[in-house]
Amino acid sequence: MPALEVGAKAPDFELTDTEGKKVHLYDVLKEGKPVILAFYPAAFSPVCGDEMSLFQETLGEFERLGARIVGISVDNYWSVAAFAKAKGIKYPLLSDFHPKGAVARKYGVMRDDGIAERALFIIDPGGTVRYSYVSPILENPGADRLLEALEQMRAVRA
Amino acid sequence: MTDPTTTGEVHRLRAPISDEDWWRGPATAPVTLVEYADYECPHCQAMYPVLERLFNSYRDHMRFVVRHFPVTSSHPHAADAALAAEAAGRQGRFWEMHRRLFEHPGKLAPEDLLAHARAIGLDMGRFEDDINDAALRQKIEEDKRLGLRSGVNGTPTLFINGVRYDGPRSFEALADVIEREAHKGGQR
Numbered sequence: 001m002p003a004l005e006v007g008a009k010a011p012d013f014e015l016t017d018t019e020g021k022k023v024h025l026y027d028v029l030k031e032g033k034p035v036i037l038a039f040y041p042a043a044f045s046p047v048c049g050d051e052m053s054l055f056q057e058t059l060g061e062f063e064r065l066g067a068r069i070v071g072i073s074v075d076n077y078w079s080v081a082a083f084a085k086a087k088g089i090k091y092p093l094l095s096d097f098h099p100k101g102a103v104a105r106k107y108g109v110m111r112d113d114g115i116a117e118r119a120l121f122i123i124d125p126g127g128t129v130r131y132s133y134v135s136p137i138l139e140n141p142g143a144d145r146l147l148e149a150l151e152q153m154r155a156v157r158a
Numbered sequence: 159m160t161d162p163t164t165t166g167e168v169h170r171l172r173a174p175i176s177d178e179d180w181w182r183g184p185a186t187a188p189v190t191l192v193e194y195a196d197y198e199c200p201h202c203q204a205m206y207p208v209l210e211r212l213f214n215s216y217r218d219h220m221r222f223v224v225r226h227f228p229v230t231s232s233h234p235h236a237a238d239a240a241l242a243a244e245a246a247g248r249q250g251r252f253w254e255m256h257r258r259l260f261e262h263p264g265k266l267a268p269e270d271l272l273a274h275a276r277a278i279g280l281d282m283g284r285f286e287d288d289i290n291d292a293a294l295r296q297k298i299e300e301d302k303r304l305g306l307r308s309g310v311n312g313t314p315t316l317f318i319n320g321v322r323y324d325g326p327r328s329f330e331a332l333a334d335v336i337e338r339e340a341h342k343g344g345q346r
Contacts, residue, residue: 142306
């Protein structure tokens with residue numbers, strides 16, 4: 001199954017964050033803000049300011065545009081918690097570990113080699129996919145495309 | 159097979175070079191290279207001698223701009239180091255501080271930054287006032303914000319003539335690009 005496209009209904013899920021709290025997508029959406037889902041292949045990647053760190057640096061801009069972000073990988077909870085701590089990640093990083101990659105699979109971004117694609121989705125408060133992007137696996141997609149998409153969503157609403 | 163490293167998409171610099179920027183080389187150079195840098199990032203430290211050599215080799219054809227992108231979540235001293243460079247800049251010594259910071263990796267704690275300032279002969283009273291100036295912190299945040307908008311996706315990120323450069327970071331690879339861009343400029 002290819003990655004979910006714009007216009008699709010976002011599949012609901014419930015995953016555990018690094019504090020052991022359950023995060024339920026549609027509960028988060030009830031707050032009325034768009035939610036960015038950032039799937040990434042695995043915790044600990046070698047480049048400075050890797051993707052999850054870069055999004056940490058972008059939190060202020062995401063907030064300014066009224067959006068929330070969560071990261072999702074197929075790593076187990078302890079690995080994700082260690083990663084979040086080492087990188088100073090303050091937004092939720094969710095563990096899609098058991099059954100492995102079940103959520104990534106629902107979004108069409110689980111790979112045959114056992115890791116998730118590096119993929120970005122923006123879900124609007126109504127639960128519709130408003131942005132979908134699968135990055136080359138070794139390229140950090142950056143934040144510019146997300147900021148642009150969020151700005152466009154606001155322009156449409158205004 | 160698809161290339162796992164790049165989409166070939168173009169990411170463009172959203173903030174043109176201005177008087178607020180730190181740059182070396184001729185203003186009319188056919189090639190402008192912008193580096194978004196973090197003084198605490200080992201990849202930037204590795205990039206430093208390459209960019210110095212590149213600038214020294216192409217100084218008639220190349221303008222070299224440095225902007226700040228401290229990845230503060232993983233690098234606790236990066237923002238202060240950027241501030242030290244900006245504060246030195248207020249005394250006309252940005253590049254000296256820039257060099258010193260990259261040439262002394264691991265020496266970025268507050269007392270180290272003061273030692274660097276003394277070593278390059280800054281007016282210390284003024285330096286200490288400037289590193290506490292909210293306007294300088296603001297300038298660094300603005301570099302970072304516009305960097306994010308331009309597609310900075312880690313450090314270092316390079317833009318050559320306004321387009322993000324995702325190729326290899328060796329001297330030879332960069333020299334090829336500079337020569338190609340300089341040649342294009344010559345034909346215009």
